[in-house]
Structure formats: C-alpha cells, structure tokens
Amino acid sequence: MEISQTLLDESKHKEAILPSSSPSSGSGSIMEFTAQEGKQGEPHEALFLVLAYLPLFELLSMNKVCMSLRDAVKNDVLPWLNIVVQRPLNYRLTDEILMEITAKANGKLTTLALINCVKITDDALQRIVERNPLIDKVCMHLYIPACTGLTPEGVIRAVKTLSKNGHKLKNLWINGIYNIKREHFETLCSYLQLNLAQQEQQQPKPLLFNNYQKFPALGDSKNQPVIDMGVCPRCKEVSMVFDCPRKKTCKLKIERLLTDCRGCKLCIPRCQECGRCVVSDEVEEAVCADILCSDCWLQLPKCNLCNKPYCKQHANEKFCSSGSAGFVCDACQAKFLGKMCYYHIED
Structure with a gap:
C-alpha cells in the first residue's frame, strides 16, 4: 500500500x-x-x-x-472515519498522502485531527471538507493546531463549508496557526454560533495552562470548548485564554483585587506544572526556562550541579550518569564537556 x-x-x-x-x-x-x-x-x-x-x-x-x-x-471504512495524525507521522504528511488517507472514509469522515502537520495547505483542507458531504447527521471535529501551512482565510473557508446545509462543527482547535486576527476569530464564531450557545449552557471544564499542549481526548469532546482560541480580557488580542485552577484562593487575584484571573500567557504568568497564576515573588525558573511556582519547584528533582529542576514535559532531557544518584541537566553537561575539552587541549 x-x-x-x-x-x-x-x-x-x-x-x-x-x-x-x-x-x-x-x-x-x-x-x-x-x-x-x-x-x-x-x-x-x-x-x-x-x-x-x-x-x-x-x-x-x-x-x-x-x-x-x-x-x-x-x-x-470504519478504521478511517476518525483520522488523527501526530508524531511520528506529522512532519512527513503531505497533501497528496492526506487526500489518499481521507478518501478511504468514502465521504463519512467525522474527525480530522492534524497535530502540527506543517506541510498541509489550505487547498488540501478545503478539498477534504468538500468531499465529505455525508456528515449532516454527525458532529464533525476539526483539530488543526500548529498546522503552520494553513492560513486564517483557508480555515474560515473550510469552516464555512462545514457549516452549510445543517452540518454541525462540534470542535475547532486552531492554536498555532499564524496571523489569526480578531476579525478572523469573530467570523469563525459566527459559523459556530449555535455550538457556542450550547457550550455556555453545558459549562465545559476550564482550559488550564499546564494542559494546553495535551491533545484533547476525542471521546471527551463534550467537555472541551468549541473553539480553543479566545479574546484575552486584558490585552484584547486573539490567543488561548487560560483559567486559573485556584480561582478562590489565587494569590494574584487577592493581591491585585481582581474580579477574574483569566488571560493569555503573556498577560498572566502561569506555572507549567499546576497551571496557577504566579506572582513576581513566587517565580522560579526551570532548566528548560519554563516558569514554575515555588510549591512545584520544591517538589521536582534538581540538577546535581545547578540545583534547577526540569518541568515534567522536558524531564526526558536529563543526563543520568551510571552509578550516581540524581541527574545532571543538559546545560551543565555541555559546560562540563566543554571544560574537559579545554583542559585536554591545554595538557
């Protein structure tokens, strides 16, 4: 094949x-x-x-x-109704291969999830949604985060096609697509008007910063927001707007007398591990340059040399030497090797 x-x-x-x-x-x-x-x-x-x-x-x-x-x-046909492309296939997927894969659904495609598929273009996305006319009785899920080959105009055209003739677009995830402006976001919301109204009644679970990089479970789409982007209530820019997991006890909210601590990651620093808001005196830095709160920083294992931890997302970058306890981070390991090479040349 x-x-x-x-x-x-x-x-x-x-x-x-x-x-x-x-x-x-x-x-x-x-x-x-x-x-x-x-x-x-x-x-x-x-x-x-x-x-x-x-x-x-x-x-x-x-x-x-x-x-x-x-x-x-x-x-x-059944195995091809829900197409989810992620690592290790995402960087290799082209328009032609994607068209061949989705054609096996015979027009009954219900889920298209392209996670960081950088080679997919607007033309391929449009052709796929046009060739699946039998989804009028099924809620379509469209996940295309970080597909940098797509444009806002191409996404709008695809969503408009999916919204015709009673079709229902259940979920739309577009974070990571470049140059999405407020007018693009408002246009997309106009095609998702019915689902947005339903979402307000269902009260989906909050979008937390520490979970935003995890792809949502397809079976749990009812508890996911209809669209993953929003307008930040602080800077008014279109971005991912995160909730605080500690709304009642949030230190940032109490100290600044804020009515709400929702916002994008540029407006409100958040801990990579627990997702809560982090005030300036609590900011701790990880080896991977992610922000950590003091509580999470204390609980994570530290490098034997610089005493900095990795967040769990980058924990696989540790360098563990045989026969020794703990680990050495990649930054200290590079410095150590550089010094060894220097001393070797001097000798």
Missing part, C-alpha cells in the same frame, strides 16, 4: 516504532499471538475487531503483517 510505504519508511529515520506496534512489546509480537491463538499463518479474529481503534501509525503498520490484515485495512 503506497500510503504505509511512504509514511512508515520515512518515519523510520525520524523516530522508532511505537511500543504498541513493536514486535518486542508486551508479552509477544502480533505474529506470536497469531501462532498461539489461531491457525498457523492466519491472524486471530480478535485482531480484525481492534483495527478501528488503532492509531494511524499502527493502522498503517498492519499492511505489512499479512495479506488478510492488509485487505481488512484496505477495504473496511
């Missing part, structure tokens, strides 16, 4: 295969499971039932297992 061959081969050099699709993951490989539970050379029937729940990377990997699974993936 051309799609799997192109994406999987190119992704092999960028990132290792995910554990769920790795032959050594879990208690055994797919082929070992097949040999134990089914006839030799034929997949177990249970494998065909889980195809619709596999992420795109693993779904494409099924094409290389055997002919039965390849035919099942190729001919079944």
Whole structure:
C-alpha cells in the first residue's frame, strides 16, 4: 500500500516504532499471538475487531503483517472515519498522502485531527471538507493546531463549508496557526454560533495552562470548548485564554483585587506544572526556562550541579550518569564537556 510505504519508511529515520506496534512489546509480537491463538499463518479474529481503534501509525503498520490484515485495512471504512495524525507521522504528511488517507472514509469522515502537520495547505483542507458531504447527521471535529501551512482565510473557508446545509462543527482547535486576527476569530464564531450557545449552557471544564499542549481526548469532546482560541480580557488580542485552577484562593487575584484571573500567557504568568497564576515573588525558573511556582519547584528533582529542576514535559532531557544518584541537566553537561575539552587541549 503506497500510503504505509511512504509514511512508515520515512518515519523510520525520524523516530522508532511505537511500543504498541513493536514486535518486542508486551508479552509477544502480533505474529506470536497469531501462532498461539489461531491457525498457523492466519491472524486471530480478535485482531480484525481492534483495527478501528488503532492509531494511524499502527493502522498503517498492519499492511505489512499479512495479506488478510492488509485487505481488512484496505477495504473496511470504519478504521478511517476518525483520522488523527501526530508524531511520528506529522512532519512527513503531505497533501497528496492526506487526500489518499481521507478518501478511504468514502465521504463519512467525522474527525480530522492534524497535530502540527506543517506541510498541509489550505487547498488540501478545503478539498477534504468538500468531499465529505455525508456528515449532516454527525458532529464533525476539526483539530488543526500548529498546522503552520494553513492560513486564517483557508480555515474560515473550510469552516464555512462545514457549516452549510445543517452540518454541525462540534470542535475547532486552531492554536498555532499564524496571523489569526480578531476579525478572523469573530467570523469563525459566527459559523459556530449555535455550538457556542450550547457550550455556555453545558459549562465545559476550564482550559488550564499546564494542559494546553495535551491533545484533547476525542471521546471527551463534550467537555472541551468549541473553539480553543479566545479574546484575552486584558490585552484584547486573539490567543488561548487560560483559567486559573485556584480561582478562590489565587494569590494574584487577592493581591491585585481582581474580579477574574483569566488571560493569555503573556498577560498572566502561569506555572507549567499546576497551571496557577504566579506572582513576581513566587517565580522560579526551570532548566528548560519554563516558569514554575515555588510549591512545584520544591517538589521536582534538581540538577546535581545547578540545583534547577526540569518541568515534567522536558524531564526526558536529563543526563543520568551510571552509578550516581540524581541527574545532571543538559546545560551543565555541555559546560562540563566543554571544560574537559579545554583542559585536554591545554595538557
């Protein structure tokens, strides 16, 4: 299959295969499971039932297992109704491959999630929404954060198409698309007017700063905002507007006598770990330059040399030497290696 061959081969050099699709993951490989539970050379029937729940990377990997699974993936519409493209495929995805993938839904696509797919253009997005006319009885979910190849005008055109003839756009996530102005935001809201009114009645859970980089669970879309952007009540710019998880006890709100502490990340500094507002005397810096509150800073492990922690998001950048407790951050490790090289040259 051309799609799997192109994406999987190119992704092999960028990132290792995910554990769920790795032959050594879990208690055994797919082929070992097949040999134990089914006839030799034929997949177990249970494998065909889980195809619709596999992420795109693993779904494409099924094409290389055997002919039965390849035919099942190729001919079944159900696994292709919810397309979610993220790492390690996002940087490799092109307009042509995306068109081929979404065409397998036969016009019944209900979820399109392109997470940081920088090569996707307005033309591809428009063609996809135009070729899925059978969603008038289904709520469409459109997640395109950080797709920098898209423009505000292209997003508006796609949303306008999806809003015609009784179609319902349930969720729209566009954070990271460049040059979204207030007039663009107001136009998008005009097409989402019905859903915005419903959202006010349902009272979705607050958008917290420490969770904004996590992709929302598709099954939990009822509790997600209709659109992830908003107009900051302080600077009046279009951005992501975050809520404070400690509205009643927020120190910033109490000290400045504020009625509300909602705002974008430029107007209100927030802790990367807990998401709460951070006043100037509480700001602590992590190795990764993220802002931390004093409470979270004290709880996180520190570098043995500079006594700074990593936030959990960047904890994988630690350098742990064998046989020693704790860790050394990448900045101190670079300095240490630089000094070693200097002394070696001097000697």
